[in-house]
Amino acid sequence: MTKGTPLATFAKSVEATIPALRRYARALTRDSDIADDLVQDTLVRALRSEHLFHGGEIRSWLYTILTNLNRNRLRSLARRPMLSPLEDNDAPDLAGPEARYPDPERHRPAIDLARRIGLHVTLHAGEWGGSAQVRRALTLDPERIAHGPLAIDDPELVRELAATGVWLDLCPTSNVQAGIVPTLADHPLARLLRAGVRVTLSTDDLTVADVSLSDEYVRAVEHIGLTVRELWAVDLAALDAAFCDDPTRDRLRAQFLAWGGSIPELAAT
Numbered sequence: 001m002t003k004g005t006p007l008a009t010f011a012k013s014v015e016a017t018i019p020a021l022r023r024y025a026r027a028l029t030r031d032s033d034i035a036d037d038l039v040q041d042t043l044v045r046a047l048r049s050e051h052l053f054h055g056g057e058i059r060s061w062l063y064t065i066l067t068n069l070n071r072n073r074l075r076s077l078a079r080r081p082m083l084s085p086l087e088d089n090d091a092p093d094l095a096g097p098e099a100r101y102p103d104p105e106r107h108r109p110a111i112d113l114a115r116r117i118g119l120h121v122t123l124h125a126g127e128w129g130g131s132a133q134v135r136r137a138l139t140l141d142p143e144r145i146a147h148g149p150l151a152i153d154d155p156e157l158v159r160e161l162a163a164t165g166v167w168l169d170l171c172p173t174s175n176v177q178a179g180i181v182p183t184l185a186d187h188p189l190a191r192l193l194r195a196g197v198r199v200t201l202s203t204d205d206l207t208v209a210d211v212s213l214s215d216e217y218v219r220a221v222e223h224i225g226l227t228v229r230e231l232w233a234v235d236l237a238a239l240d241a242a243f244c245d246d247p248t249r250d251r252l253r254a255q256f257l258a259w260g261g262s263i264p265e266l267a268a269t
Contacts, residue, residue, distance in 0.1 A: 014046050014062065021062055021152075027205065028070050028093075042066040064096050090243035091120035093146065098128040104137050111140050122241045126150055127178060131157050134161075142166060144200075144241060149175055151197070152188035162196035167241045172213045172224060174204035184223035193230060200238045201231070229264050234259075 021042065025035035032179045042065045092114045094107055104123060111121055126148035127136035133187070134148040135157055144167040151157050152167065161168065172187040181187050193199050201220055203211050238254050260266040 014043060017062055017157060018043070021066065024205065025066060025070075025171060028067075033155060034073075038066050038069055041069055045069070067096065091122050091143075093122045093124065094140075095124040095146070098125070098133060102129060102133065102136070108140060120144075122146060122243075127175075137162075138166065144169055146202075147171060147175065147180070149180060149188050149192070152191055152195075158192065158195050158197060161192075161198075165198055167198045167237050168192060169200045169202050169241075171202045171204035171209065171216075172219060173216060174209035177209060184219055185225075187224050189220060190230070192226045193226070193234065198237065199234060200239065200241050201234050232260060232266050 003235040022035065022039050025038045025042075026032060028038070029035050042062055045065050046062055062205055092110065094104060094111070104125070112115055114121055120141065121142045121157075122144040122191065123137045123140060123142045125144070126134040129136075130150040131152075131154035134145060134151045135154070137148070138160070146169045148168045149170055150171075151161060170189050170192070172181075172184055172189055175181050175187060176184055189199060189201065199214055201213075203213050203216055215232060220231055221228060236253070236256060239249050239256070242249060242252075244252075
């Protein structure tokens with residue numbers, strides 16, 4: 001909290017973030033009760049430690065608190081015999097203000113723990129710091145990296161991503177909104193795909209980017225330059241990136257292929 005800001009004003013600002021905070025919590029865990037508890041605990045922590053807030057975006061600060069609480073919950077679960085965090089979690093997702101905390105290595109103990117208890121690993125990288133930050137994220141051996149579009153600026157990194165098969169979960173509209181790329185036409189989704197990098201096409205958190213996946217598909221073709229067949233290939237490949245069990249993946253793939261077989265532009269792919 002900035003010096004001189006009344007606690008009541010700070011509390012009102014925190015309260016205004018509750019809907020977005022609740023959506024974020026429910027993206028971390030499929031259990032709505034756990035999500036609600038995380039939100040409640042986050043709000044209590046925030047109000048008790050308002051003296052630690054020194055300006056900036058309150059929502060990002062609250063997201064950081066909630067993420068830390070969820071990480072501590074996973075550690076607690078890992079210490080309990082006979083219970084697997086896979087019951088309501090698939091993967092930790094390292095995210096937050098990269099400019100303030102640029103070194104992902106500080107989170108290695110949590111990432112290593114996640115792997116030991118059978119979780120997948122995904123990291124946010126490259127929303128700040130460009131291709132160098134994506135390269136730093138690779139030291140933790142993630143299966144997926146959220147964002148990272150400016151990896152395209154480093155040809156050696158592009159070749160490494162293609163060779164290792166690390167996925168880039170690309171969110172073109174959000175990347176434009178965040179100023180990572182100037183326009184949709186400049187987004188490197190198509191170039192990365194054609195260079196052999198495994199990519200998915202996503203909307204980003206709906207608390208951040210007000211866009212539907214259908215909107216993103218249209219923009220990928222009309223503004224970025226994907227062909228319809230390339231878009232379909234990205235869609236199908238996303239099933240391989242998904243953190244789900246094989247029966248679920250196989251069922252979804254069968255549904256996708258059945259639908260695609262009825263579309264003339266896709267039937268021959």
